[in-house]
Amino acid sequence: MKHPRKLQLLFSAMLILALAVGSLPGSAKAYGAGTTYYVRPDGNDACDGKTNSAGVSGHCAKRSVAAAMDAAGDGDILMVNNDGREWYISLSSPITISKGVQFILGQNVFLTMEGGANGCFIVSASGVRISSEINQNGSCYARLNSETPATLIYVDAGVSNLIIDGLYLRGSGYSSDVGIYFAGAITNVQILNNYFTVFYYGRDIEFTSTPQGSVIDIKGNYFDENHDGSVLLPDDPKSSNIDLNYNSWGRAEGPRANDIAAMHGASSLNYTFALPIFDWGSHSSGTAMVGDDITVNYYLNAVRLTGADITLYFPSDKFEYVSSSTTGTDFNSNASIDTYNSQYGYLTFHGLTKFDSETQTYATLTKSNAFVFTATFHVISNGSTYIFTAWNKFTDNTAGPSNKISTSMVQTNFTISDQGPVTGTVSMQGRIARDSVYAELWQMVDQTLTSIKHASSSDQMTGNYSLLTVLDGSYKLSFTKPGYLDLTTTLNKSAYFVSGSRTIKALELKGGDADDNNIINILDAEAIGSDYGYTGGTYTSGKFTDINSSGLVDIYDLALMGGNYGLTSSTAYSGWSAQ
Numbered sequence: 001m002k003h004p005r006k007l008q009l010l011f012s013a014m015l016i017l018a019l020a021v022g023s024l025p026g027s028a029k030a031y032g033a034g035t036t037y038y039v040r041p042d043g044n045d046a047c048d049g050k051t052n053s054a055g056v057s058g059h060c061a062k063r064s065v066a067a068a069m070d071a072a073g074d075g076d077i078l079m080v081n082n083d084g085r086e087w088y089i090s091l092s093s094p095i096t097i098s099k100g101v102q103f104i105l106g107q108n109v110f111l112t113m114e115g116g117a118n119g120c121f122i123v124s125a126s127g128v129r130i131s132s133e134i135n136q137n138g139s140c141y142a143r144l145n146s147e148t149p150a151t152l153i154y155v156d157a158g159v160s161n162l163i164i165d166g167l168y169l170r171g172s173g174y175s176s177d178v179g180i181y182f183a184g185a186i187t188n189v190q191i192l193n194n195y196f197t198v199f200y201y202g203r204d205i206e207f208t209s210t211p212q213g214s215v216i217d218i219k220g221n222y223f224d225e226n227h228d229g230s231v232l233l234p235d236d237p238k239s240s241n242i243d244l245n246y247n248s249w250g251r252a253e254g255p256r257a258n259d260i261a262a263m264h265g266a267s268s269l270n271y272t273f274a275l276p277i278f279d280w281g282s283h284s285s286g287t288a289m290v291g292d293d294i295t296v297n298y299y300l301n302a303v304r305l306t307g308a309d310i311t312l313y314f315p316s317d318k319f320e321y322v323s324s325s326t327t328g329t330d331f332n333s334n335a336s337i338d339t340y341n342s343q344y345g346y347l348t349f350h351g352l353t354k355f356d357s358e359t360q361t362y363a364t365l366t367k368s369n370a371f372v373f374t375a376t377f378h379v380i381s382n383g384s385t386y387i388f389t390a391w392n393k394f395t396d397n398t399a400g401p402s403n404k405i406s407t408s409m410v411q412t413n414f415t416i417s418d419q420g421p422v423t424g425t426v427s428m429q430g431r432i433a434r435d436s437v438y439a440e441l442w443q444m445v446d447q448t449l450t451s452i453k454h455a456s457s458s459d460q461m462t463g464n465y466s467l468l469t470v471l472d473g474s475y476k477l478s479f480t481k482p483g484y485l486d487l488t489t490t491l492n493k494s495a496y497f498v499s500g501s502r503t504i505k506a507l508e509l510k511g512g513d514a515d516d517n518n519i520i521n522i523l524d525a526e527a528i529g530s531d532y533g534y535t536g537g538t539y540t541s542g543k544f545t546d547i548n549s550s551g552l553v554d555i556y557d558l559a560l561m562g563g564n565y566g567l568t569s570s571t572a573y574s575g576w577s578a579q
């Protein structure tokens with residue numbers, strides 16, 4: 001029961017004490033993450049979902065995704081987690097995402113379908129992100145050997161600003177399943193670093209309308225074991241604004257268009273690199289390590305061609321040429337492969353189709369004649385990012401065998417790097433427990449800050465968070481916890497990871513930010529004062545007034561706020577460095 005007059009006097013005394021001790025000037029408002037709602041098998045839908053812990057009510061995780069979705073709002077995070085243990089969630093119907101949330105599948109969380117036609121997600125809202133805690137680990141499985149085609153992720157027409165990244169999507173291997181299906185026009189979409197496999201008779205990604213907007217990225221994905229067409233576009237991919245070159249096609253066919261006739265001209269050829277992954281359990285899509293053998297495949301699916309010259313350039317100080325070959329019977333006349341090695345090596349393939357002595361003409365390629373030029377290299381040195389580049393010169397039958405047209409370039413980036421876990425310890429001022437601080441690593445991708453690793457801290461004294469299989473390189477850091485000043489990416493706290501240097505210095509988050517705006521001021525004091533004496537977790541809407549999570553808003557919460565009065569995230573962590 002609150003006593004307003006007594007509370008007012010107590011609060012005034014605390015504020016005077018805090019100001020007497022000293023305060024720091026404020027700064028501009030920093031961006032903070034939305035509320036995180038947790039789902040785990042030993043939670044309960046009567047819980048508030050705001051901590052990653054078991055329970056039946058109060059501060060604990062929810063049991064069902066639907067309950068967490070009901071509680072969340074635009075900008076919030078849904079974390080489906082089981083502390084790394086396997087959790088198979090059987091879906092009788094897809095999870096409908098009707099709010100602009102970030103939906104994160106934790107390590108070893110598997111969404112499976114009870115019926116063949118059921119999917120994992122229906123996305124009807126804008127501003128949605130579906131990702132996984134560990135890259136290419138959060139899984140959505142179609143029902144194996146089902147005769148009913150399944151759509152794993154269905155996206156409604158009109159959706160904008162959608163990100164799907166780091167998922168493992170597997171078809172049934174039996175029917176014409178679709179990994180991600182876009183039912184109509186969409187604006188701004190990123191499909192990044194996903195693994196698509198066993199879509200034997202279906203497609204990994206299918207667009208019914210060409211996506212629009214300033215951000216259209218389909219990059220870093222690995223398409224494996226697909227026989228019909230990995231990415232189906234409504235028009236010629238070379239005339240659209242979609243860049244499909246930065247993907248690994250594996251044993252899958254490259255992208256294709258609905259209107260095959262639109263691709264018949266030599267100026268709109270469908271070609272791409274393939275950089276398959278040799279995965280021993282720790283690699284990510286598009287990466288290799290010293291000692292690996294990597295294979296670069298050049299795919300050509302087109303018509304009206306009678307000849308092709310393909311030159312593949314590679315940095316010979318990092319890659320040792322092993323062998324090369326071609327598949328298909330179309331270029332078996334006058335074909336040769338020349339190998340040159342200097343500071344930068346290159347291979348050149350020269351080929352013409354079969355020559356008909358009776359008609360004195362060369363055979364013409366058709367869509368069914370898929371040509372693959374394959375080169376294998378041994379990785380001899382590690383380092384940063386390297387590029388394989390191909391120059392192509394094609395001969396169009398309509399212009400005669402001697403007329404060379406459509407000179408163009410494609411390239412694939414990939415990283416040769418060591419990788420391993422990044423560990424550290426984060427605590428919260430005034431709290432004995434150290435769990436549920438959200439830690440993230442961020443990396444720049446095409447001038448965009450993209451989160452690639454995230455984890456929630458555990459309740460232990462040291463090493464209470466671990467971000468697995470992080471590649472060498474530079475990253476920005478963020479640590480967020482309601483009621484505390486967050487360390488955000490805008491503070492530009494960065495770390496560079498190399499072998500043997502993967503520990504982040506210990507960090508203590510400063511408490512008292514009840515309204516979670518990364519400034520501790522009079523508004524936080526008013527919020528804590530208003531809730532003084534409350535127990536059981538029912539506090540002022542949108543505020544986090546029980547700073548130390550003791551279950552009671554009391555003098556200790558006021559003391560934390562008062563001692564840090566005037567601090568911002570920028571001033572609180574100005575002297576902290578990651579390494």
